[in-house]
Structures are given as structure tokens and as C-alpha cells.
Amino acid sequence: MLSSDSIFPIDLMPTLSFRSAFSALLAVPAALFLTLAGSPVHAAEPLEVNLVANVTQVKPGVPFYAGLHLVHREGYHTYWKFPGIVGVPTSMDWTLPPGWKADDITWPEPKQVHMFQIRAQGYHGDMVLPVRLIPPNDLAPGTTVTLKGKTSWMCCGRDCNPGFNELTLELPIAAADAAPETLMNTKWQERFNAALASSPKPLKGWMIVASRDDKSVVVHLTPTGEDIPKGKIKEVLFFTDDGLVNADKDQVLKQLPNGSLELRLEVSQYAEQPLAKRLVGVLQSEQGWDAKGTNSMAIDVPLIVIEPVDQ
Numbered sequence: 001m002l003s004s005d006s007i008f009p010i011d012l013m014p015t016l017s018f019r020s021a022f023s024a025l026l027a028v029p030a031a032l033f034l035t036l037a038g039s040p041v042h043a044a045e046p047l048e049v050n051l052v053a054n055v056t057q058v059k060p061g062v063p064f065y066a067g068l069h070l071v072h073r074e075g076y077h078t079y080w081k082f083p084g085i086v087g088v089p090t091s092m093d094w095t096l097p098p099g100w101k102a103d104d105i106t107w108p109e110p111k112q113v114h115m116f117q118i119r120a121q122g123y124h125g126d127m128v129l130p131v132r133l134i135p136p137n138d139l140a141p142g143t144t145v146t147l148k149g150k151t152s153w154m155c156c157g158r159d160c161n162p163g164f165n166e167l168t169l170e171l172p173i174a175a176a177d178a179a180p181e182t183l184m185n186t187k188w189q190e191r192f193n194a195a196l197a198s199s200p201k202p203l204k205g206w207m208i209v210a211s212r213d214d215k216s217v218v219v220h221l222t223p224t225g226e227d228i229p230k231g232k233i234k235e236v237l238f239f240t241d242d243g244l245v246n247a248d249k250d251q252v253l254k255q256l257p258n259g260s261l262e263l264r265l266e267v268s269q270y271a272e273q274p275l276a277k278r279l280v281g282v283l284q285s286e287q288g289w290d291a292k293g294t295n296s297m298a299i300d301v302p303l304i305v306i307e308p309v310d311q
Contacts, residue, residue: 054184060135067129068129069127072123081105084118090105092149094131098136108196144170200284203290208222220256231255235286
């Protein structure tokens with residue numbers, strides 16, 4: 001267990017980017033990690049991690065989902081694929097049998113979390129990180145496959161707890177003609193479906209125009225769909241996918257007379273140079289962006305770059 005001043009001194013924490021945070025994690029004395037490596041993660045710890053799947057048997061050549069089941073203790077969180085100016089994202093390094101393939105994690109919609117006083121991008125509660133696995137066609141029915149990998153995380157709350165563990169999951173191989181409905185793991189299928197459904201996707205019904213200078217980003221959102229009432233959206237939060245925007249700074253939303261929204265964001269002092277020419281991330285609103293009440297909308301739009309005027 002690491003307190004705020006044992007790994008991330010308060011006066012240095014705002015300077016920690018994703019890369020520098022990871023470097024700091026590696027610099028922690030090895031003895032601190034030896035208590036975590038290869039040991040089971042118990043419920044008494046801030047984070048419980050297990051490998052689960054949405055099937056009870058694997059059908060040769062038919063993709064399915066496996067993933068990390070994370071249970072955070074009250075007051076603790078882990079991190080999204082881009083955590084903000086602090087934190088390290090959860091990862092899974094698979095070791096699969098020959099012929100198997102694993103996609104990247106399909107990240108569910110992120111939440112705003114706090115690493116001490118710093119706002120970041122992550123998860124809390126009980127949730128699943130899905131990964132699509134593709135088995136080969138030549139699996140022998142009646143045998144068993146062992147899926148394994150090394151997962152790592154940073155779990156923070158009142159203190160920060162870096163950890164990693166080797167996880168395994170054994171599944172039997174079904175006959176090639178097995179009915180798909182007989183293979184589903186009813187305990188986990190609904191959880192995977194919910195996680196996949198919440199993964200942010202582009203949405204129709206909004207015209208998005210974004211601009212930036214060296215210090216700020218301004219996003220204009222104009223509803224174009226008839227099912228979006230004027231003035232419905234009261235709160236918007238942007239999650240940066242690449243660190244251009246500082247996730248710890250205030251985000252200011254303004255309702256415009258024509259029904260459009262204006263969101264002002266601050267460019268991060270830790271953003272990669274030269275600054276990005278596209279705005280990539282997630283726009284989130286609890287009021288919902290469409291008639292279905294979709295809370296999170298993935299965006300990838302060009303930035304109109306406003307160059308400074310010479311005095």
C-alpha cells in the first residue's frame with residue numbers, strides 16, 4: 001500500500017503524465033511489489049480481480065468474450081485507457097495457445113474519479129473489462145484450453161496500490177455443431193453485454209465543431225436530430241483520449257440562444273508537442289444524447305487551430 005507522499009508527493013503529483021506515472025510505478029522498491037506478484041487478490045484488498053468469460057465452453061472458430069472482473073472497495077478506483085494527468089490504465093498481457101487471437105480491451109464508458117485532490121478518468125464499483133477472443137478452427141472437442149495472462153493495475157483512493165497478478169481460466173472445447181445457446185455463461189453474459197453497450201460510440205444527431213489555441217479548446221455542439229429537445233443537456237463532461245485536454249481542470253458549459261452548447265476546456269501543459277489537430281475522446285452527459293438516453297458519445301473531429309496574433 002502506498003500513501004500519497006510515498007510514491008506521488010503532493011507537490012509533484014500535477015506533473016505526472018501517464019508515461020511519467022508509469023515510470024514512477026517502475027521506480028517503486030521491488031519489495032513493495034513482491035507482496036503482490038503472483039499472489040491472489042483478496043476482497044480485503046482495495047481491488048479484487050478475476051478472469052471471467054461469457055461462455056462455459058469454447059466452440060472452435062467462434063469468437064467469444066473474456067475479460068477482467070474488477071471489484072473496487074468503496075472509495076477506490078482504477079483507470080481508463082487514458083487516465084488523465086495521473087494514474088496508470090489497467091492492462092492484460094495475454095499468453096494464449098497457438099492460433100488464438102485477442103483484441104484490445106473494449107473500454108466501457110469512463111467516470112470521473114479522484115486521485116487524492118486530482119480529477120482523473122477511471123472506474124469504480126463492480127465492473128467488467130471485455131476482450132474479444134478468437135479461437136482457431138482446429139480445436140479438438142472434448143479437450144480443455146487454458147487461457148492465461150498477466151494483468152496490472154493502479155488502484156487509488158485514500159492511498160495508491162499498484163499491483164499485478166497472473167490469471168488463468170480453463171474452458172472445455174465444445175463440439176463443432178454445438179448450439180450457441182448451450183455455450184453461454186448466463187452468470188456473465190448480461191454483464192458483458194452491459195459493458196459492451198456502454199462503450200462509447202459515435203452518434204448521429206449532433207454537429208460538432210471544435211477549435212483550439214495554445215491554451216484552450218472550444219467545442220460547439222448543435223443538435224440536428226428532431227428527438228433532441230432544446231435545452232435538454234444541462235451537464236457535459238469531456239474525457240480526453242490522448243491528453244490534449246487537462247482532465248483535472250474545470251470544464252465550462254454554456255447554453256447558447258440557438259439551442260447549441262459551448263464547452264470550454266483547458267489544454268494540458270503535459271500534452272504532447274506539437275499539439276494535436278484533432279479532438280479525440282468522449283463527451284458524456286447524464287441527460288442523454290439521444291432518445292435512447294445514451295450517456296457517452298465518442299468523438300474524433302478536426303480542430304480549427306487559431307494561431308496567436310503577433311503584437
